[in-house]
Amino acid sequence: MNGGVNNAAMTPAVSLRGASVRFGARQLWDGLDLDVRPGEFLAVLGPNGSGKTTLLRVLLGLQPLVAGEVLVGGAPARRGGGGIGYVPQQKALPEDLPLRAADLVGLGLDGHRWGLGLGGRRARRERVAAALESVGATRYANEPVGRLSGGEQQRLRVAQALVGDPSVLLCDEPLLSLDLANQRVVSALIDARRRTADTAVVFVTHEINPVLPLVDRILYLVGGRFRIGTPDEVMTSATLSELYGTDVEVLRVRNRLVVVGAEDQHAHHAEAQLAEPTIGGEAAWTA
């Protein structure tokens, strides 16, 4: 896929070496070694509480490691570091939120900067317009974001993450609560970005099937254990049984993977979905 070996391909977009995260006495994961190449699509799977969102927080420089190191674009991850785009879960925005679609995307470009940003308005407008165009959102650029559908809002999220021209795209369950058609649209937009701009994608999800054709490798986390490999290597009965420590069977039914035996974890997962810690939420801090 990355046939032409160049310098950019030599430096991993994301690199973890012996990375460990612990909350008090609870070891989340330990000794994680992982390189994500530019343009690679890495899916992060696992039940709730296995540290998927925490991995994103580590890459964003929001969660310190207790051991090991984490590099993003060759430099240690730090809070507010550049080169990262972030796509959150779809979450309904308040209907009366005083913000237009173009404003939401613009915040992705310079919302973290101090001052009023009165200079370079024109260049800014052009970049925002280009980002809106790239996700097919030009038509509703001036609509209040709160009045748009979930699918439209999530396209804006992709534009918001891409407008800063990131080399790494972190996605935290971006397809959750979208219908099938919009799941396809959003995942196709993310896939197009990494193919055209060599952006590495780290995609946290509890459901592999919508993105299975796009995934290069999977990081599967279960209760402190993890496995990294291609879907064919990781999504097998033997590997998942070992990870879960119980009999798990992986079936391939038409182009879908069905995991049987990890239902307990999945049922628990669905139940806890509402309380899913978000990147900045209270829960993520105290977890």
Place this chain on the structure above:
Amino acid sequence: MDRLISFDGVGELLGLPFVQNAFLAAAVLGLVAGALAPLIVARGMGFAVHGTAELAFTGGAAALLAGISVSVGAVVGAAIAGLVFGLLGLRQRERDSVIGVVLAFGLGLGVLLLALYDGRAANKFGLLTGSIVSVDSGNIAVLVGVTVVVLAVLAVIYRPLLFASADPDVAVARGVPVRMLSPLFAVLVALTTALAVPIVGAILVLSVTIIPGAAAARVTASPVRATILAVAIAELSLLGGTLLSLAPGLPISGYVATLAFLSYLVCRVVGRRRGAVRAT
């Protein structure tokens, strides 16, 4: 009606220094309140502003009893309330109940302190309903100074604050110090509230810190346009309210609140028409 709406002798009144001070105070307050209002609305801080205003009242009442400047007492009370509410964090439900608890206690304490004070009754009443004619040139200097500071800080933190208010998860991911901005903005709101309390009164601070923002949000979703419109509505209410209150010699708060409310109704109607056009 003649007692409520009258312009008898307004011409002469406008020539008096204390009346000119009143207009200047109203104009400055309108600027800062209008600038903050859209963000207060976007952050869902209406109740927090109300609670802050009541504690500014408590602080003012305590100052009155202690024989020190009422403005200083109001600023201290509002700043304490702002910090407490700002540090409470992000959980809406918990925040609301704590504000309710603090507000009720503060208001009760304030009423008690006022009852213990046996000076002029006009001073007592002024804290609750406002009395712009009591604004002297010393107060104007404080008003202008605090407004400059609030607007300067707002200009510096505006974009991250808007980001944190509208989209906290992504703002955190981009490195915006969301947790620091929350108490900082609460202090800006508290300072503005403290400025507003002597003018429009503790119970009607919402008429200049919420209504302009809520009205603007009805007609535009553009943050810039919403801010300009909110400032315009706050100015219209405060300057218009001051003018209307002159001849009848009644507290300005009723006029300010009425003008702001009418602006809100107009904005709702305009917004509904536009919404209907957009939907078709």
